[in-house]
Amino acid sequence: MSAINESVTNMIQRQRANAQEAPKPTDERVRKISPWRVLLDRPELGSIAGTILVFVFFAFTAGDSGMFALDGVINWAKVAAYLGILAVGACLLMIAGEFDLSIGSMIGFAGVVVAIPPMYLGWPLWASVIAAFVVCMALGALNGYLVIRTKLPSFIVTLAFMFILRGLTLVLSTTFANSTIVSGVGSKFDEAPFVHALFSGTTLHGFFAFLSAHGVIESFPNGEPVVGGIPKVLLWWIALAVVAGFVLARTRFGNWIYTVGGDANAAKNVGVPVRRVKISLFVLTAFCACLFGVLQVAEFGSAASDRGLQKEFEAIIAVVIGGTLLTGGFGSVIGACFGAIIFGVVQIGISYTNIDSDWYRVFLGGMLLVAVLFNHYIRSRAASTK
Amino acid sequence: MADDYILELDDVSKFFGTVIALQGVTLRLKRGEVHCLLGDNGAGKSTLIKTLAGVHQPSSGDYRVEGESVKFKSPREALDRGIATVYQDLALVPLMSVARNFFAGREPRRRLFGVINVLDMKYANETARDKLAEMGIHVRDAGQPVGTMSGGERQCLAIARAIHFGAKVLILDEPTAALGVKQSCNVLKLIHKARERGISVIFITHNVHHAYPIADSFTLLNRGQSMGTFSKADITKEEVLDMMAGGTEIQSLVDELEGRAA
Numbered sequence A: 001m002s003a004i005n006e007s008v009t010n011m012i013q014r015q016r017a018n019a020q021e022a023p024k025p026t027d028e029r030v031r032k033i034s035p036w037r038v039l040l041d042r043p044e045l046g047s048i049a050g051t052i053l054v055f056v057f058f059a060f061t062a063g064d065s066g067m068f069a070l071d072g073v074i075n076w077a078k079v080a081a082y083l084g085i086l087a088v089g090a091c092l093l094m095i096a097g098e099f100d101l102s103i104g105s106m107i108g109f110a111g112v113v114v115a116i117p118p119m120y121l122g123w124p125l126w127a128s129v130i131a132a133f134v135v136c137m138a139l140g141a142l143n144g145y146l147v148i149r150t151k152l153p154s155f156i157v158t159l160a161f162m163f164i165l166r167g168l169t170l171v172l173s174t175t176f177a178n179s180t181i182v183s184g185v186g187s188k189f190d191e192a193p194f195v196h197a198l199f200s201g202t203t204l205h206g207f208f209a210f211l212s213a214h215g216v217i218e219s220f221p222n223g224e225p226v227v228g229g230i231p232k233v234l235l236w237w238i239a240l241a242v243v244a245g246f247v248l249a250r251t252r253f254g255n256w257i258y259t260v261g262g263d264a265n266a267a268k269n270v271g272v273p274v275r276r277v278k279i280s281l282f283v284l285t286a287f288c289a290c291l292f293g294v295l296q297v298a299e300f301g302s303a304a305s306d307r308g309l310q311k312e313f314e315a316i317i318a319v320v321i322g323g324t325l326l327t328g329g330f331g332s333v334i335g336a337c338f339g340a341i342i343f344g345v346v347q348i349g350i351s352y353t354n355i356d357s358d359w360y361r362v363f364l365g366g367m368l369l370v371a372v373l374f375n376h377y378i379r380s381r382a383a384s385t386k
Numbered sequence B: 001m002a003d004d005y006i007l008e009l010d011d012v013s014k015f016f017g018t019v020i021a022l023q024g025v026t027l028r029l030k031r032g033e034v035h036c037l038l039g040d041n042g043a044g045k046s047t048l049i050k051t052l053a054g055v056h057q058p059s060s061g062d063y064r065v066e067g068e069s070v071k072f073k074s075p076r077e078a079l080d081r082g083i084a085t086v087y088q089d090l091a092l093v094p095l096m097s098v099a100r101n102f103f104a105g106r107e108p109r110r111r112l113f114g115v116i117n118v119l120d121m122k123y124a125n126e127t128a129r130d131k132l133a134e135m136g137i138h139v140r141d142a143g144q145p146v147g148t149m150s151g152g153e154r155q156c157l158a159i160a161r162a163i164h165f166g167a168k169v170l171i172l173d174e175p176t177a178a179l180g181v182k183q184s185c186n187v188l189k190l191i192h193k194a195r196e197r198g199i200s201v202i203f204i205t206h207n208v209h210h211a212y213p214i215a216d217s218f219t220l221l222n223r224g225q226s227m228g229t230f231s232k233a234d235i236t237k238e239e240v241l242d243m244m245a246g247g248t249e250i251q252s253l254v255d256e257l258e259g260r261a262a
Helices: A003-021 A035-040 A045-062 A070-095 A103-121 A125-150 A154-177 A186-191 A193-199 A205-213 A232-250 A252-262 A264-269 A274-300 A311-321 A333-352 A359-382 B045-052 B075-080 B098-102 B121-134 B151-164 B181-196 B208-214 B237-243 B245-257
Strands: A181-183 A302-304 B005-016 B019-030 B034-039 B060-065 B083-086 B109-112 B116-119 B169-173 B200-205 B217-222 B225-231
Touching (some): A045 A359, A070 A274, A103 A181, A103 A302, A103 A311, A125 A274, A154 A181, A186 A193, A186 A274, A193 A274, A232 A252, A232 A333, A252 A274, A252 B098, A274 A302, A311 A333, A311 A359, B005 B045, B019 B034, B019 B045, B019 B200, B034 B181, B045 B169, B045 B200, B075 B083, B083 B151, B098 B121, B098 B151, B151 B181, B169 B181, B181 B200, B181 B208
Parallel strands (some): B034 B200, B034 B217
Antiparallel strands (some): A181 A302, B109 B116
C-alpha cells in the first residue's frame, strides 16, 4: 500500500470517528420556520385566501341582498359544484402533468348521448346513461393513449378532441332532433326511478320541510320551503372531492400521481407505471365531464350542442387558482375546490351587486393572473435551497 | 474462484449498427470492493454501465452475476438481482418530500380501518430520516421537499435509497461530477460506508483525484476497449492519470503553454 493510500484510509477513519463522537441530536442547520412560512408552502393557501377575499368583498357589496340567505347560497353552491366536479378530475390530471382540453366538448357530447337514444331510438334512459359513461371514459382512455403513444403534448391531442367532440355533438343533435337542442328528456328522467335518484333534483327534502315548518328557513306562501333540499350535484361534488383528495394525499396511487407529474422519467426509473397512471387520470377526467353532462341534462330536461362551452378553461382556472402547477407535480384537490367556489361566488354574486355582470370575466382573468404569479413564486421557493 | 466475483463481464462487446461502443471488455467486481471505472468522454463508460444495469444487452460476450450467466431484458430485472444504478439525474422529484421520494414506486402501506390501503407516512418519514442519518445526512424534516437539499445531499439520498432497497451492487454514474469539494468528500465517505456494509460499488468517474483515495481497483476504458484492471497496490495515482487519455495531453498542453512545445 502506498503512503497516499494509508493517509487516505486514516482520514476516512478519523472522519468516521469524529462523526461517531459527535452524534448530532440537534443539527445546527435546523432553522426555525415560522408557522406563516409553513402555511405559505401549502398549495391551497392562495385559493383559501382568495375565497375569503371574495366573501368579504360580496359581504360588503351584496351583504343584504339575499346572496347569503339559504336560497342564495344554494344558487352559487350549485355553480361551484358543477365546476368543482370538473376541477377535481382536471386537478389530478394536471398534477400528473397533463391537460385535457376536450372536457368542455365532452359535456355537450355526453348530453346528446344520454338524450338521443331514449328520445329517438327507444332505449331506456338507464341504458343511455351507462352508454354515455362508457363512451366518454373510452374517449378519455383514447386521449391518454394517444398522448402517451405519440409523446405529443396533451394540449394538442386534446385540442383535436375538443373540436371533434363539439362537431360530433352538433352532427348528432341536428341529425336526430333536427335542432341543436334535444328537448323533452326531463319526463324520461321522471320515469326512471334509479337514474332519477342518482342525478335529478335534490335530496333531504323532508329535513328542509321540517326546518321550514319550524320557521328555521323561509317558506313559500304555499308552505313549501324555499330550498327543497340539497341538489344532487353538490353531493356528487363533495363525494368526488373527498375520494380524490384522499387518494391523492394518502394512497400509493396518489404518490404515483405526484411522481409522474414531478418527473416522468424519474418515475419510470423508480418503477412507477407512468402510462397506467396517466391513462387512468384521463379516464377519470372524462368521467367527471360525463357526470357534469348527465347532471345538466337531468336538471334542464334537455341536451344542447353548446353545453359545456369553455368549461375546460374554467376548470383549468379553478385548478390553477387552487395552487396546482401548470407543469405538474404539485397541487391539491382542496385548492381546486376552493377555486371552484370562487367561480360560483363571483359568477352568481355579481348579479346581486350593482356591478355590471359583464365584469365577471375580467375579474376571473385577473384572479387567474394573480394565482399564476403566486404559484410561480411558491414553486421557485420550493425548488430552491432557501 | 469465480465465486469471489459478484459481477463479471467476460469479453463483452456492444455494437450499435456500425458503431463499436464496447470491444471485448472484461470487468470483474469482487464482493465488497469499490471498483473504479475511469475513462474520458466517449470511452464507453455509459454503454458499459447501461449494459450492467440491464438497459442494453451485450452483443457478444458473457455477463455473470454471482457466477451465474444472466441476460437482463430490463433494468427492473437487474434491480431484482440487487444491481442498483444511480444515474446522474438521480431519479428524484424536487417538488416532493424526502420521504415520498425515498419510497417512490415502493411505497410502504398499511390498512386504514382494516380495509383501505393507505401510505404509511409515519413509517416512511421515520425510515427515510433514519436511513439518511446512518449515511451521515441529517435531514431537518423528512417532509421537506428534495428541492431544498443540496446536490451532495440529493446524491446521498439516491444512494441511501438504493442501499435500503437491498442493493448488493451499486453502480454510481459520475456521482461527484456536479459537486463541490466538500460535497464530493461526503459522497466518497458514503461510498466507503456502503463498502463497510459489504456492498460492492462500481464508481464511474473521470476524476482520478476522487477515484484514487476510495477505490480498491481500477478499470480504464479508452475508445471502447479496456486498458486493463489494476488493483490499487499495483498502480500509483500518477500512472492512472497517465493512462487516461487526458494525462499526457494535459502535460503536453502545459508544456506548450510554457513555451516548451516540441
